[in-house]
Amino acid sequence: MYFLSTFLIGLLFGVGLILSGMTNPAKVIGFLDLSGHWDPSLALVMGGAILVAFPAFQLAKKRSKSLLGNEIQLPKKTTIDRKLTIGAVIFGIGWGLGGYCPGPAVTSLISGGMSPFIFTITMLIGLLIGRKYQ
Amino acid sequence: MSIDWNAFTPWSSLAGGLLIGLSAAALILLNGRIAGISGILGGLLQFRSLETGWRLAFITGLILAPLLYGSFTTLPSVINVGDLSTLAIAGLLVGFGTSLGNGCTSGHGVCGLSRLSLRSLIATLLFMGSGFLTVFLLRHVFS
Numbered sequence: 001m002y003f004l005s006t007f008l009i010g011l012l013f014g015v016g017l018i019l020s021g022m023t024n025p026a027k028v029i030g031f032l033d034l035s036g037h038w039d040p041s042l043a044l045v046m047g048g049a050i051l052v053a054f055p056a057f058q059l060a061k062k063r064s065k066s067l068l069g070n071e072i073q074l075p076k077k078t079t080i081d082r083k084l085t086i087g088a089v090i091f092g093i094g095w096g097l098g099g100y101c102p103g104p105a106v107t108s109l110i111s112g113g114m115s116p117f118i119f120t121i122t123m124l125i126g127l128l129i130g131r132k133y134q
Numbered sequence: 135m136s137i138d139w140n141a142f143t144p145w146s147s148l149a150g151g152l153l154i155g156l157s158a159a160a161l162i163l164l165n166g167r168i169a170g171i172s173g174i175l176g177g178l179l180q181f182r183s184l185e186t187g188w189r190l191a192f193i194t195g196l197i198l199a200p201l202l203y204g205s206f207t208t209l210p211s212v213i214n215v216g217d218l219s220t221l222a223i224a225g226l227l228v229g230f231g232t233s234l235g236n237g238c239t240s241g242h243g244v245c246g247l248s249r250l251s252l253r254s255l256i257a258t259l260l261f262m263g264s265g266f267l268t269v270f271l272l273r274h275v276f277s
Binding site: 018065068 | 135136137138141142143144146147148149150151152153154155156157158159160161162163164165166167168169171172175176179180187188189191192193194195196197198199200201202203204209210211212213214215216218220221222223224225226227228229230231232233234235236238239240242243244245246247248249251252253256257258260261262263264265266267268269270272273274
């Protein structure tokens with residue numbers, strides 16, 4: 001039940017990414033290109049996602065157990081340190097270079113050709129290297 | 135700045151966003167876990183047995199999503215940006231950056247902002263800002 005639910009939730013997440021336009025790198029770059037012909041679509045993706053997720057997380061904060069009986073694990077870190085800020089800046093550079101962030105890259109693996117495949121392989125290497133600095 | 139009205143897709147982007155939010159809401163309320171894709175992928179690379187199962191199931195769902203989508207309607211056309219060596223560098227930076235900064239667009243941008251985390255707000259402003267700046271430099275300065 002637990003694995004089936006997370007599989008279906010992953011499927012839903014991926015369908016949302018495809019529908020939203022996030023799996024199209026040219027569209028992502030169109031959003032990030034503020035000074036060109038700006039495509040504001042992706043602001044609506046984040047807005048729409050938060051609209052639904054916000055009440056759910058407020059509820060989750062007040063509970064200790066999930067509906068399937070697991071412990072609710074919310075991040076406990078609150079410190080704003082160099083790892084957070086430098087990491088976020090480096091992520092943004094990579095996002096601007098290729099137009100892919102982690103979710104859309106994985107969702108494009110079987111439909112997007114070589115580009116998301118190469119991106120995902122080096123992203124996994126990057127994740128492994130980054131772990132050493134955490 | 136001018137708005138590219140031809141490329142603007144308010145309804146499909148909003149609908150996609152609502153589905154992403156629904157997925158994040160379901161994962162935290164049903165399973166008690168955060169839908170942060172870089173965190174889930176990073177966790178899979180740790181081979182920590184207790185959490186590996188649900189992470190693998192979630193990622194399998196993500197990978198298979200185009201098949202489900204494609205069985206209802208045609209997949210939207212996709213244009214990749216940059217050559218393969220640029221994408222290889224981009225992937226390395228995205229992996230390293232999200233690992234160091236503990237999150238990406240989904241973990242910080244959707245889940246973190248939804249639980250009103252200051253850390254996630256700072257991270258989101260920074261990766262958006264550096265994304266804007268990177269594209270500005272590539273498109274309008276070094277092009």
